[in-house]
Amino acid sequence: MHSTYARINNVSAFFSSCMMALLCAIALSSFIFTADPKGDLNVTSIQIFPGNARRYANKKARFHLSTFRHISGYVASSIPDSPISIQIPADLTPLFNWNTKQLFLYVQAEYTNAQGVYNEVVIWDKIIRSKEEANLTLSGRNKYVFRNLGKSWKNVGPANYTLKYNVMPYVGILTYGEAARTSDSIPFPEQRSEVA
Amino acid sequence: MDALPVFVQELLEGKIDFEGQKQVEQTTKVVLTALTILSFIVGFVLQSLRVTFAVFGSGTVLLLLVVIPQWPMYNRNPVKWLPAKEKEKVKSK
Numbered sequence: 001m002h003s004t005y006a007r008i009n010n011v012s013a014f015f016s017s018c019m020m021a022l023l024c025a026i027a028l029s030s031f032i033f034t035a036d037p038k039g040d041l042n043v044t045s046i047q048i049f050p051g052n053a054r055r056y057a058n059k060k061a062r063f064h065l066s067t068f069r070h071i072s073g074y075v076a077s078s079i080p081d082s083p084i085s086i087q088i089p090a091d092l093t094p095l096f097n098w099n100t101k102q103l104f105l106y107v108q109a110e111y112t113n114a115q116g117v118y119n120e121v122v123i124w125d126k127i128i129r130s131k132e133e134a135n136l137t138l139s140g141r142n143k144y145v146f147r148n149l150g151k152s153w154k155n156v157g158p159a160n161y162t163l164k165y166n167v168m169p170y171v172g173i174l175t176y177g178e179a180a181r182t183s184d185s186i187p188f189p190e191q192r193s194e195v196a
Numbered sequence: 197m198d199a200l201p202v203f204v205q206e207l208l209e210g211k212i213d214f215e216g217q218k219q220v221e222q223t224t225k226v227v228l229t230a231l232t233i234l235s236f237i238v239g240f241v242l243q244s245l246r247v248t249f250a251v252f253g254s255g256t257v258l259l260l261l262v263v264i265p266q267w268p269m270y271n272r273n274p275v276k277w278l279p280a281k282e283k284e285k286v287k288s289k
Contacts, residue, residue, distance in 0.1 A: 001217035004210030007264050011224050015256060018232045022252065025236050026245070098243040170245055 026099055027172035035094030041163050041180035095167055096131040103128040104166040111159035113148060158185035216270025220263050231255040
């Protein structure tokens with residue numbers, strides 16, 4: 001501490017140690033917040049259309065798209081392919097604490113395909129960055145094309161749809177959870193002959 | 197550095213006596229530890245990480261202003277050097 005340079009050196013070294021201790025404390029403080037919000041998830045309509053991907057040269061392989069709409073408490077129109085804004089009341093605010101940077105939500109379809117392989121497919125996701133956004137109703141149709149890796153959707157087992165979340169902190173470990181799940185498995189319908 | 201006038205060099209060097217160094221070390225340790233604890237508690241109660249780092253940062257800036265410059269209070273106890281010895285005359289062979 002005999003010179004200015006020595007004082008700056010010492011103070012900044014101790015400052016760094018204090019900063020590391022503070023960040024550790026913040027990361028550990030996340031364990032105190034144990035929120036487990038639960039809700040409902042309903043899938044009202046699924047349609048299967050022939051796809052237009054040409055993956056294999058010889059086979060006339062048809063890959064199939066499907067769209068879903070999910071609501072809770074509101075009636076959906078059954079006109080296929082019209083963009084319906086549908087509300088899901090989802091209250092995920094308990095997950096927001098001082099150490100929550102953002103929430104990553106995703107809807108997943110879990111099913112066993114015709115060959116007996118278990119699949120988990122993410123069909124919709126959203127990033128929520130603040131507590132205010134987390135209390136709004138969520139709406140959607142599938143954001144990503146839902147294809148089955150196979151010739152068709154025939155003989156594919158029924159699917160369970162789940163709404164899962166990933167809490168991303170400012171400092172600390174990532175945590176995952178499940179907010180909602182369809183109560184019964186939902187089977188896939190027959191393929192439509194053409195896109196309406 | 198040698199081209200600057202002597203008083204500027206001494207100012208930049210910032211030498212302080214031993215008592216002053218002890219004071220500076222004590223102050224740094226106490227203030228930084230207390231600041232860490234305080235900023236964590238205040239931020240946790242208000243549930244805002246922004247508050248935590250605002251308190252921590254501003255507290256550190258204040259500490260730097262008090263501790264880094266060569267304030268006169270750190271030079272109140274100068275070292276008492278012994279008087280210079282008379283140089284012995286070199287005996288020629």
